[in-house]
Amino acid sequence: MLFELSSRDQSTLALVDCNNFYASCERVFNPKLRNKPVVVLSNNDGCAIARSREAKALGIAMGQPFFEWEKLVALHGIQVLSANFALYGDMSRRVMEVLKEFSPEIEIYSIDEAFLSLDRMDIDLEEYGHRIKQRVYQCTGIPVSVGISRTKTLAKVANHLAKDKSLGSLCLLDETATDRWLAVIPTQELWGIGRKKSAWLAGQGVLNALQLKNAPDAWVREHLSVMTLRTVYELRGIPCQALEDGASSKKSVATTRSFAEAVTDKGELGSLVASFVAMAAEKMRAQGSAARVIQVFVQSSPFRSDYYSNSAVGKVPYGEGYTPRLMAMTRGLLGRIFRPGVAYKRAGVILMDLVRADIEVSDLFAGRRYNEREARLMAVVDRLEGDVCWGPELLAWGTVGRQEKRTPKFTTRWQEVLRV
DNA sequence: TCTGGGGTCCTAGGACCC
């Protein structure tokens, strides 16, 4: 029974979150970036997707287009870098390996965050949080913040405060002390409360996390959603979101890109979409899935008045994983939504309704997912890790991608390993 | 002039059925 748990058996968990992760990764391999404002740019060097503390202090916002703050670069000596996702992915893996030393139960929540269960551990939690931080820094060079509490939502709050107040690690276990903090946290800072909900709540006079915690259940359920009610319960210290084990696989996989220069030619767009489906299919096979729904979408610039956006879906009841057939399908789907004369700025392929690839479908009409030869071919392709270029996807990439400020792939490519 | 990418979940509304 939930309410018979003694306080000793209450759930305890930590949220470990890397500080300014992408910027920190770059600093590990280039010490000259330390103590300087660093900004990492999105694909095509379009906008800011990571900022060091110094860059945030200059007022550069998350997602803000480069051209809007370009004039600050020379003025403040901002170090501007193209995103190097291969490096960040590898550094993330290293950080997670270190965290596994601290708990057998860990949920990797995103590239730079993980929840650790600290249940039934006979430890000094305050001290443990600081040890985690020190150990990760010592092993990887990445600074992290640690928040420890009874629920994921409260651990998020603790982490936010630890980062904000430069505490390194913070435990929120006592309800009275926790409430004092909640009273000074705007609702929008809470996990699960975004711009829309916080604006609506503000209109109702609910301005801070403590007020939301004390709001009546029925009122929250009626005007917001079950998700928000869960958030409210978690603010009260009642866990509604369990730690998920690492076995969970994705329900959809996508590869989408914006183009540095607009694409109008159908053949060129077709080549791009073909390369997207090849990349998405590779990610999908890596988690052992096959797709029953394939979606292709295309868009012109949404910042122009003649904005055009469309998508088409195709269904494969048996679950497809064979790249050449997926490419043939996406070609057909693109044909249904391509409009001549449009300057396309973005396109993508989403593989959805994923099913396990290893379960044979027995439906007489569904057909077989792969034959032996096809499965072997895909296995070889996947081992080559993206170095395969499928026929239709040749050509197009050089003209659309822009990454002028990328640092080398220090940890994942032998040719680019750091020389000392 | 120039504006990311990859996910999850919920909800409302329409189609359809009995």
Added chain:
DNA sequence: TCTGGGGTCCTAGGACCC
């Protein structure tokens, strides 16, 4: 002119997350 009610499934779109 009168003209049921309820369930399920699907889809598009919104909100939110990092």
